Amino acid sequence: MISDGRILVYGAYGYTGRLIIAELKRVGINPVIAGRDEAKLSQLAKETELTFEVLDISDTSRFIRILKSTDILIHCAGPFVHTAEPVAEMCIGAECHYIDITGEYAVFEQLRALNEAAQKAKIMLLPGAGFDVVPSDCLAAHLASRLPGSDRLLLAFTSRGGGISRGTARTMVAGIPDGLVYRSEGILKKKPLGSATRITDFGNFKQLTVGISWGDISTAFFSTGIPNIEVYTGSTRGQVRFLKWAHRLRFLFKLGWVQQWLYSRIDKRPPGPGKEKREKARSFLYGEVSNTDNHCKQYLETPEGYTLTARSVVLITQKIMDGNFKVGYQTPSSAYGADLVLEIEGVNGWK
Structure with a gap:
């Protein structure tokens, strides 16, 4: 102790x-x-x-x-x-x-x-x-315990009323050149940004979500052993179009001066959502595991991410x-x- x-x-x-x-x-x-x-x-x-x-x-x-x-x-x-x-x-x-x-x-x-x-x-x-990755990792482990032998895991999350910090925005910019990373048969693989979308049911509402290179493609594999993992986040049609555009021009995002210009724009924003905004906001997660015979799903609602x-x-x-x-x-x-x-x-x- x-x-x-x-x-x-x-x-x-x-x-x-x-x-x-x-x-x-x-x-x-x-x-x-x-x-x-x-x-x-x-x-x-x-x-x-x-x-x-x-x-x-x-x-x-x-x-x-x-x-x-x-x-x-x-x-x-x-x-x-x-x-x-x-x-x-x-x-x-x-x-x-x-x-x-x-x-x-x-x-x-x-x-x-x-x-x-x-x-x-x-x-x-x-x-x-x-928030990265306590709720989603726990959700993945809970679902794996309910359906032993699952070979596919799908996770999705979104927020209502929240926002992101400068640090999160910087990390997102830095990750653009990598494309969309997911796990297939235990191996990390890549596909174009914006290429994976789905309408996700979060229980009380449905929302467009887009594939994201979230930490669970590593952590949920360690926690559950499930070999196929994809993660999605709440999005809009405009954001999906931007991701597809960014993927086509991803070589530009590798250039130091381009990154510094984008970071300078980010640094002009507020540090993150204010207290009143955080107190009103909520985050929602959806998880689903499956195998050839069965599937199992679960919802989770949490305070705003920060x-x-x-x-x-x-x-x-x-x-x-x-x-x-x-x-x-x-x-x-x-x-x-x-x-x-x-x-x-x-x-x-x-x-």
Whole structure:
């Protein structure tokens, strides 16, 4: 048990990092905040009355030295495809538990390869501890338990009244050159952006959804063993047309100056949805598993994505502090079971 242990939030001054810090403080946990920008950290420290550490991933020796006196690192500094692996490796070296909020499938693949090293260090690596991918991973595990022997999994999610942060928008832009990634017979494969669409029934309403390279094509495969996995998200006809256009011109999105121009446009937007908007918004998920003989479906309704992220990260942090964790690489459901998501305030599911 590490109930009096030190929690460090890296990337603390980002939009989601701030929400997580507020939720930690709400439940009586005062973390140490960290990041690269001393000015931003100093300002946040004044606002929250927390101590801070200026840390840069490139300064490995200092980072590990700080982590050696830390019990749990909550990693919020994306894009995680560049930051997650080196930070997780430093956590292994320092024997410090690792949590992050990524939804990038490539990051889950990277960190899964560190499983043996994490086991030897007796720590848990749990990426995807927020909306990406707690609800969908738990939904996948729940469905797999209801229909053993399933060989296909379809997941879809959408929101009513929410929005995205600058960090999420940046990640979406960076992923355009990869196309649409899905899992077929256990192998990650690609097809054109915008080429997979369906009308998804979310229970109380139906909506157009489009295929997305969501983290579950990695995490749900680990959690359930189901070899064929596709994920969809709420969309519009106009957004689908844009995706098809972007795919045809995807070579442009690989150019550094094009990405920087798009990032500059993103950075002019608000950091993310405001408190009032988040409180009114809801997220909806649909899952379906099947085999040659049967199929099974399930709905799930949750708070808005960023609100859920803050709550789920803190819930998992509390569990680790109480000594409730599994060593090695884990997904939310492999660590805590399919019903983990039902412990989060505001979730309506199968119980």
